[in-house]
Amino acid sequence: MEYQILKHEIANGIALVTISRPQALNALNTLFFNEMNHLLAALSQNKDVRVMVLTGEGKAFVAGADIAEMVNKNEREGTDFSRLGQHTFRSIEKVAFPVIAAINGFALGGGLELAMACDFRLASAKAKFGQPEVNLGLIPGFAGTQRLSRLVGVANALYLLTSAEMIGAEDALRIGLVQKVTEPELLLDESMRIANLIAAKGPKAVQLVKVCVRQGLGMSFDDGNELEAKHFGSLFGPNSQGEEGMKAFMEKRPPVWQD
Numbered sequence: 001m002e003y004q005i006l007k008h009e010i011a012n013g014i015a016l017v018t019i020s021r022p023q024a025l026n027a028l029n030t031l032f033f034n035e036m037n038h039l040l041a042a043l044s045q046n047k048d049v050r051v052m053v054l055t056g057e058g059k060a061f062v063a064g065a066d067i068a069e070m071v072n073k074n075e076r077e078g079t080d081f082s083r084l085g086q087h088t089f090r091s092i093e094k095v096a097f098p099v100i101a102a103i104n105g106f107a108l109g110g111g112l113e114l115a116m117a118c119d120f121r122l123a124s125a126k127a128k129f130g131q132p133e134v135n136l137g138l139i140p141g142f143a144g145t146q147r148l149s150r151l152v153g154v155a156n157a158l159y160l161l162t163s164a165e166m167i168g169a170e171d172a173l174r175i176g177l178v179q180k181v182t183e184p185e186l187l188l189d190e191s192m193r194i195a196n197l198i199a200a201k202g203p204k205a206v207q208l209v210k211v212c213v214r215q216g217l218g219m220s221f222d223d224g225n226e227l228e229a230k231h232f233g234s235l236f237g238p239n240s241q242g243e244e245g246m247k248a249f250m251e252k253r254p255p256v257w258q259d
């Protein structure tokens, strides 16, 4: 597929994906969702990809869903657009490798919803966060009402969702919306540094950590423990990555991960 909005490059186990529609502050339209679904499927098939970094080109990460595309939608089309975005963002949560959001600027509306679907978030000190949908007489439609309260608690979520107030990176860090803030010019380096850390770890272990955390959230604690025990056990045995990692430790050498 020829991508018009998404740029991507793969090196050293890391897929760097850049949303590139800076003339509209990377606003999310139907083409974006089609491209993202296609790219996620392609990266999932690529055994070289162990982690993905997602960022935006220009002064925005993403300034929301594309208002110009949405303005003429009817009720059914509005619902369909919501479902398309929800499905795509769920695919980010379900993809086998961790996805890091590198938030370079505005993360508003659907842009913050996209960032929240990533596994964790690093932000430039210049980044701005908000759910301004109520300014437009709308509510979030890409699962923002569901993810925000789970990430930052009900009161912080309702404050942002009802007031549409924009907050800066330090406030986002304080409420746990982002995990780290960097100087703007260091954001990509820091994101790639952390991606490199992840890419060097036991590949199956990294995948199973994501499975246990993500699937465990929807389970009882006891069922989550069962899931963890089953996957923990799957890392043992002859020629397993667990065996290699532990042997390498005991032999004071770096591990060599085999598929």
Ligand code: HXC
Residues within 6 Å of the ligand: 023, 024, 025, 027, 063, 064, 065, 066, 067, 068, 081, 082, 085, 106, 108, 109, 110, 111, 132, 133, 135, 136, 138, 139, 140, 141, 142
């Ligand atoms: C379409 C957008 C856009 C958006 C910006 N642009 N945001 N186009 N959809 N969400 C366009 C502008 O129209 C403008 O195009 C160009 O990008 C540059 O934007 P400016 O407004 O000139 O930039 P600036 O003055 O720096 O202001 C930045 C901004 C502002 C504060 C981020 O652009 C803004 O308020 N944008 C809308 C943010 C928003 O409401 N997001 C939520 C959308 S609803 P031209 O052609 O004039 O140069 C949503 C719902 C999700 O996300 C769920 C759906 C199911």
